[in-house]
Amino acid sequence: MSVDDFAPRLSFFWGSGMNHFMEIAKMRAARMLWAKIVSQFNPKNPKSLALRTHTQTSGWSLTEQDPFNNVARTCIEALGAALGHTQSLHTNALDEAIALPTDFSARIARNTQIYLQEETNICRVVDPWAGSYYIETLTHEIAHKAWAHIQEVEKLGGMAKAIESGVPKMRIEEASARKQSRIDSNVDTIVGINKYRLDHEDPIETLEIDNTAVRNAQIERLKKLRAERDTEAVNAALDRLTECARTGEGNLLELSIDAARKRASLGEISYALEKVYGRYKAKINLISNVYSSQTKESDAFKRAQELTDKFAKMEGRRPRIMVAKMGQDGHDRGAKVVATGYADMGFDVDMGPLFQTPAEAAKQAVENDVHIFGASSLAAGHKTLLPQVIEELKKLGREDIMVVAGGVIPPQDYDFLFKAGVAAVFGPGTPVSTSAIRMMELLFAARGVDIDK
DSSP: OOOOHHHHGOEEEEOOOSHHHHHHHHHHHHHHHHHHHHHHTOOGGEEEEEEEOOEEEOOOOOOSTTTTHHHEEEEEEHHHHHHTOEEEEEOOTTTTTTSSOOOOHHHHHHHHHHHHHHHHHHGGSOOTTTHHHHHHHHHHHHHHHHHHHEEEEEEETTTHHHHHHTHHHHHHHHHHHHHHHHHHSSOOOOTTTSSSOOOOOOOOOOOOOHOOOOOOOOHHHHHHHHSSOHHHHHHHHHHHHHHHHHHHOOOOHHHHHHHTTTTOHHHHHHHHHHHHHHHOOOOOOOOSSSHHHHHTTTTHHHHHHHHHHHHHHSSOOOEEEEEOOBBOOOOOHHHHHHHHHHHHTTOEEEETTTOOHEEEEEEHHHHHHOSSEEEESSSSOHHHHHHHHHHHHHHHTTSSSEEEEEEOGGGGHHHHHHHHTTEEOOOOOOOHHHHHHHHHHHHHTTTTTTTOO
C-alpha cells in the first residue's frame, strides 16, 4: 500500500495534564516527529504528514478533596490542548475523582470547551506560541528525548516486541511512582490535598449506579439478541474468523465486521480469535526504590517500614498484599503506584492481572497466601465486585484474609462496603504510606497485638 492510502486517516489520542507549557510543547514536538517518520515513505499527499489528535484532560490530576478545584484544573488542561492544536477535545467533569459524572458536572465540562472556543479568540491564530523562546526550547527538548525512546523501541524490534518485553509499561510505572512520591512527600503541590486543605468539606451530590440493574439489563439484551439473530450464520462467521487467524489467509478486520453485522457479540468475536492466539497477559514488574526516592525520610514512610519489620519478626515472614483489578476497569496506573510504594515499605506484593473476576482474584490471593487483599476501583464496580470477592474468599475458607479498597469510591458508599466486610477504604488523595500504616494497624489488631510494645 502507498503511505497516502492510509496515513491521512490515522489519528492519535493524547492526554493533557497540569504542566501547562510542557503539554503545549509536547503536541508541537509530536507533529515534528510524525512528519519526520512519515517523510521516510515519500508521501505525495501533504495530509499524510499532518498529525491529527484527540485530547482528553487528565483524569489522575482530579481530586476528591475540594472537588470544585477540578473545574479550574480541567480548564487549564483544555487550554493547553487547544494551544497545542488538538483537533478534538474531551473535558473531564469535576466529580470524576469521586464517581461517574452527573448531568450537572458534565454540563460544566462541556461548557468549558465552548468558553475556550467562542469567548477567548484562541482559535483565531494557528500557533500562538511560535517564536516563544521557552516553548521552542521545550519543544526541541521533548522532541529529542521522545526520539530516543522511539529508537529504543526500534532496537527492541518494534512496538509489539517492546510491549511483550514490558519496557513501555515499566517506563510509565516508574514515572507514575516517582510523581506519586513527590506528591506524598509534599515536593509537588496539589491544592486541597497536601496544601491549602479544608478542615471540613461538605459532600457533593454524585451519580449512583445500580450495577445489578445494569448487569441484568445487559443480560436481557443479549438474550433478546441471540433469540432474534440467525444463529447458523453467526457461527459460520465466527468459524471463518477463527480459520483466518489459524491460517493467516484472509482479512481479520473484514471478517470481524461481517460477524458483527450478523449480530455476533464483541465477546464472541474476541473468543473466536482467542482460540488461536490465546489471551494477552501483561508482564507485571514492580519498580523498586522509585517511590522511596522522595519519601524515605518522611515520618510516615519510616513508620510504615517499622511496622512491616516488626510484623516480619513476629510472624517469620513479611506482610503480603495482593493488589487486584477486577471487572472491566482497564486502568492500572494507581494500582501499580501503590503496589510499588508498598514494596518499598517492606510488604511482599502480588499484582493481579487486569480484568479478573472476583473468583479468579480470590483464588490467586489464597494460592499466594496473602494477608491482605487490596482492590483498586475506578469504574464504579466496587459495590458489586467487593462483596463478591469477600464471598469467594469465604468459600475458599480464607475469611481471615483482610479486604481493603482504594480508588474512585464515593464517601457515601463507605458504610455499604464496611457492612459487606471491607476493613478499610482509601479514597483518592490518600498518601500511600498512610494506607500502609492503617493496614498494618489492622493486621496487628486482628492478632491482638499492641503495635507500640
